[in-house]
Amino acid sequence: MDTALPTSAQQTLPAVSPSRRPRRTTPLRSHLPAYLMVAPTVILFLVFMVFPIAFVLYTSFLDWNGIGSVFDASFTGVDNYTRLVQDPTWWTAVRNTVLYAVIKLVAELPLALVVALTLNSGLRGSTLFRTIGFLPVITSIAVVSLAFTFFFSPLGGAFNDLLFNRLGVIDEPIAFLGERDYAFWTVTGVAVWHDLGINMVFFLAALQTVPRDLYDAAMVDGAGWWEKFRSITVPAIRPITAVIVTLSLAGSLKVFDYFAVMTGGGPGFSTTTMVLYMFRYTSFGGGGLSGAATIPEVGYGSTIAIGLGLIIFAAVLIQQAISRWQEGR
Amino acid sequence: MGKDGPRRAVSRRDILKGTAAGAGALALGGAPFLNLRYGRAxxxxxxxxSNQRHDRAVKEALFAQFKEQSGIEVEMQIFADEYKDQLKLAFEAGNAPDIFNMNQPRQEVEAGWAQPLDEYLAATPGLKESFLPGAFVPNRGIWNGQTHGLPMYAQTMRLYYNRGIFERAGLDPNTPPTTWTQMREMSKTISDELKGEGVYGFILGDKFTWVWWMNVACPAQLAGAFYYDWKTGQYNFAQDGIKQAMQLMVDMEADGSIFPGVHTLTDDDARQQFSLGRAGMIIGGSWNPGVFNDQFQSTEDWETAELPLPDSGQKGRVQQGIGDRYTISAASQNKDAAWEVLKFMYSQPTMTSMFEQGMGVMGVAAANTGESTVRGVPKLAPTERDVIIPPEPELPTMTPDYQTVMQTIFDDKGSTMDQKLTEVTTAYNDAFAQVVAEGKIAQSDFVIPEFDPMTWQPPK
Amino acid sequence: MATTPVQAPRPRSQSTVRTSYVVPTPSAAAVARLRALRLGWGGVRYGLLALYMALCLYPFLWMVATSLRSSRSVFSSGLSLWVDAPQWQNYQDIWDAANIPRAATNTVIITAVCMAATILTTSMSAYALTRSDFPGRKFVMVALLTTFLVPGEMLIIPTFYVNRSLNLIGDWKSVVAVILVMTAGAQVFNIYLLISHFQTLPAELFDAAAVDGESYFGAYRRIAFPLIRPALATISLLTFMGVWNAYLVPLVYLSQVPDYQTLTIALIQYSKQFQTLYHVMAAGAVVTLVPVVLVFVFLQRYFIRGLTEGATKG
Structure with a gap:
């Protein structure tokens, strides 16, 4: 389900290690109030997370059409998984999604940091700037994507008007969302536009925790701007940067809404992401209006879901390992 | 899960009854009030x-008329893309509709959602026979030996052209193209003449790739090339007819005759542009006049024509789809009332009125009179160029599907045509073989040795 | 607007730093050069910021302009933000077609309940997870962390089965289902955010409270909860945005019960019927956008504070 958070903010903050309080050897009963207080969360979790995940895992081993009862579906072992590994379109979707996630990391995060640094350097009007910079984040992705579909249209779309009529840098209007050379980059650009603000705010929050006196001390030592950035700012914001990277990575690998609304995954499969590819089997279906009926394969859709879950899991583990290694250096 | 029975036992109905009883008890002695309630319930x-929205207003009017006649009220629930999910959720939640459009008939029959209609049809003489031939054959209307779903529509494929644009481009508004070359030339003339005004010769919108079925697979059938060959029981996308139809699209694009941004437009977008007078021609099903007239309120002077023929002449006929099967759900508490609704909807007067109001070509043969005052409708009626084909095999969702392959060929400017069409042929035949091996369908059901695209007639 | 942490006065600006230390004995010419550099650098920074802000703002202005165009001019206006003859009718159209008043009421109710439920459940859990080292605590933490990696989209159908089994389908019951599912989805992020805040509260505070006879829950309610208000503001805002803009969950549960639809769903349903009426769509988008913008503008100063005071101290 979508969580009650915008995509990029969907995930957790730092893997904060809870403060180590001295473990008291009290009987279980003395913890009753604590248990009661976590109970609502735990129940919500078991019912709306753990059980559904188990269900998807179970159906990923079935040849299930999604219409009949899941108990009547035949068990096909790892067939779906073998098929997934050999499915070239799945790997296209993986490549698209990973590329998207990497762009978000290397383009969006540094940009967000630069904006945050600028806003944090005592400029007049930074509150106003911060509010405006955050505006894109608070808009619904579904609605924004609809608007951008028209914005990039070759027919009277604003962007082509700029490039073609006003600047004259292109020979004819380009269907930015409809050509395989442009569509992926255009959608990614919209996503960066939409999500930059949340990371900017995260960085801003981090920057404000850097103790002023550190800068003052550096000043006494005659450190330059870059020196201060490298030796004070970077170490100070490293923990939260690791968190921001995790958030961005997991969010990006789950992306689908921008692509679903703006390109539907096409042309070809050039903008199909992992989640969008899952929907091809679980929801949107294939045939459409065109004559022949299709046999739905929701079981395979579940396998895709598990596959993408594993990839996200692996990516986050790797990223955590890297940031731990960096901290250790 | 698996608790459907007991769960359903505590349905809204019971709660309603309970509430009604409670209300009655409160209004102690208020018997008239209680009776009134009961009577209304x-x-x-x-x-x-349904997942059809183009005919909503017409159906609503018909249902209103039906309510006056019979006292039975019909409530429509319409969903678009999410219909499949909504239907499943409705059945899962135990509030299945009484009547629904079977969009996955085989699976829905197997899941026990659909009530077999044999007994009802037997009790209603003449109804079954009134449908087009081929409406009820195994794997299409008959599953597990039982009859399921009455086909509402039997769409024909047509070319729609804008007479006003033809005239402005110096073409004769009374002679739409009759051959593929003519279609290409006329598209080019229109684009060359009117591009400055933002008007192009031809439009298609393939953001959802299925439209390649309309724009290539269907025209190719007039060249005798159906991508599934019933004679051999094999798929073959690499036939000359399909390649030529594909090449026509590639050539028209190279000419600059196709409306820009093909992949950013949905079919709806394309139809809206046509309705606004920004494209000279569009290919589409017989549902289109209703869309142009009602949904997009076109004020353009457009007309319907038959699909142009290949230059080498007609070697086959275009498939006339027969679908949108409405049926009674097995879980319905109002089956008899639902059958009354279906009888009314599929009666010849109702069907004729739907045809004449431009809703499309109807499943009931006599309804397609070809008479209508609505723009574009008369020429929708089936001709000798239309044929109801035998059922095609059902395959799982193919990735890539042949329509997406055609889109890629289009983007490759035709250079990869031979290779890609051969590859997709192999993929479809492999998938077919596998579905047969899994026992999901029987190959013999889909082999007709004597099949001929010009002469084949569906069984009566 | 009141001063916020971002604007906290700086003792010295960076350029002052450079003047005093990088150049130990400045000549008059050097000072002038540096002053020019400083002005130039400031100008560049403002310029770049202004450009970025323009990029952020332009699509909104363009959307507002589009929402006032006619069905013909919408295709010929391009980049321009100028509207010759504003078509207020577009707003009337979407207002009626998508039944905006009803949808807005539904959205407000769902959002408010979700916010309250999220704040309550996550703050209680975070408090307990921070203050007590009860058996199973670690397991809960790991379970929370793991599920945040799972794409919620894949759980839609099984979650629906759960709600069906709970008899939570149909009319207002579907609304309850939406609230439960969205509250469940909002747990992880918020719990972690709140844990980082609770950790900043000194343990002595609770020890003193215990001495005063304050119960475990009482200490949460009367001491801890009020102390983390900025974080709660952050959570409120994030939850508000998430629920207000949510698409998939309301779509699944509410599209069969039109009377209970949210704004986003009403708008998308409408767009499916008339997807190319861009100007009317834009009007709808503006209508859904205005409340979010207002709420953000009012809550934003707490929002940043909430993020700042806890998140980075882990």
Whole structure:
């Protein structure tokens, strides 16, 4: 389900290690109030997370059409998984999604940091700037994507008007969302536009925790701007940067809404992401209006879901390992 | 899960009854009030779930008329893309509609959602026979030996052209193209003449790739090339007819005759542009006049024509789809009322009125009179160029599907045509073989040795 | 607007730093050069910021302009933000077609309940997870962390089965289902955010409270909860945005019960019927956008504070 958070903010903050309080050897009963207080969360979790995940895992081993009862579906072992590994379109979707996630990391995060640094350097009007910079984040992705579909249209779309009529840098209007050379980059650009603000705010929050006196001390030592950035700012914001990277990575690998609304995954499969590819089997279906009926394969859709879950899991583990290694250096 | 029975036992109905009883007890002695309630609860109300929205207003009017005649109220629930999910959720939640459009008939029959209609049809003489031939054959209308779903529409494929644009481009508004070359030339003339005004010769919108079925697979059938060959029981996308039809699209694009941004447009977008007078021609099903007239309120002077023929002449006919099967759900509490609704909807007067109001070509043969005052409708009626084909095999969702392959060929400017069409042929035949091996369908059901695209007639 | 942490006065600006230390004995010419550099650098920074802000703002202005165009001019206006003859009718159209008043009421109710439920459940859990080292605590933490990696989209159908089994389908019951599912989805992020805040509260505070006879829950309610208000503001805002803009969950549960639809769903349903009426769509988008913008503008100063005071101290 979508969580009650915008995509990029969907995930957790730092893997904060809870403060180590001295473990008291009290009987279980003395913890009753604590248990009661976590109970609502735990129940919500078991019912709306753990059980559904188990269900998807179970159906990923079935040849299930999604219409009949899941108990009547035949068990096909790892067939779906073998098929997934050999499915070239799945790997296209993986490549698209990973590329998207990497762009978000290397383009969006540094940009967000630069904006945050600028806003944090005592400029007049930074509150106003911060509010405006955050505006894109608070808009619904579904609605924004609809608007951008028209914005990039070759027919009277604003962007082509700029490039073609006003600047004259292109020979004819380009269907930015409809050509395989442009569509992926255009959608990614919209996503960066939409999500930059949340990371900017995260960085801003981090920057404000850097103790002023550190800068003052550096000043006494005659450190330059870059020196201060490298030796004070970077170490100070490293923990939260690791968190921001995790958030961005997991969010990006789950992306689908921008692509679903703006390109539907096409042309070809050039903008199909992992989640969008899952929907091809679980929801949107294939045939459409065109004559022949299709046999739905929701079981395979579940396998895709598990596959993408594993990839996200692996990516986050790797990223955590890297940031731990960096901290250790 | 698996608790459907007991769960359903505590349905809204029971809660309603409970509430009604409670209300009665409160209004102690208020017997008239209680009776009134009871009486109203008994009035049958039939729910009708559909993924068709182009005919909503017409159906609503018909249902209103039906309510006056019979006292049965019909409530429509319409969903678009999410219909499949909504239908499943409705059945899962135990509030299945009384009547629904079977969009996955085989699986829905197997899941026990659909009530077999044999007994009802037997009790209604003449109804079954009134449908087009081929409406009820195994794997299409008959599953597990039982009859399921009455086909509402039997769409024909047509070319729609804008007479006003033809005239402005110096073409004769009374002679739409009759051959593929003419279609290409006329598209080019229109684009060359009117591009400055933002008007192009031809439009298609393939953001959802299925439209390649309309724009290539269907025209190719006039060259005798159906991508599934019943004679051999094999798929073959690499036939000359399909390649030529594909090449026509590639050539028109190279000419600059196709409306820009093909992949950013949905079919709806394309139809809106046509309705606004920004494209000279568009290919589409017989549902289109209703869309142009009602949904997009076109004020353009457009007309319907038959699909142009290949230059080498007609070697086959275009498939006339027969679908949108509405049926009674097995879980319905109002089956008899629902059948009354279906009888009314599929009666010849109703069907004729739907045809004449431009809703499309109807499943009931006599309804397609070809007479209508609505723009574009008369020429929708089936001709000798249309044929109801035998059922095609059902395959799982193919990735890539042949329509997406055609889109890629289009983007490759035709250079990869031979290779890609051969590859997709192999993929489809492999998938077919596998579905047969899994026992999901029988190959023999889909082999007709004597099949001929010009002469084949569906069984009566 | 009141001063916020971002604007906290700086003792010295960076350029002052450079003047005093990088150049130990400045000549008059050097000072002038540096002053020019400083002005130039400031100008560049403002310029770049202004450009970025323009990029952020332009699509909104363009959307507002589009929402006032006619069905013909919408295709010929391009980049321009100028509207010759504003078509207020577009707003009337979407207002009626998508039944905006009803949808807005539904959205407000769902959002408010979700916010309250999220704040309550996550703050209680975070408090307990921070203050007590009860058996199973670690397991809960790991379970929370793991599920945040799972794409919620894949759980839609099984979650629906759960709600069906709970008899939570149909009319207002579907609304309850939406609230439960969205509250469940909002747990992880918020719990972690709140844990980082609770950790900043000194343990002595609770020890003193215990001495005063304050119960475990009482200490949460009367001491801890009020102390983390900025974080709660952050959570409120994030939850508000998430629920207000949510698409998939309301779509699944509410599209069969039109009377209970949210704004986003009403708008998308409408767009499916008339998807190319861009100007009317834009009007709808503006209508859904205005409340979010207002709420953000009012809550934003707490929002940043909430993020700042806890998140980075882990």
């Amino acid at each position: 008994q009035a049958p109300k039939v729910t009708w779930m």
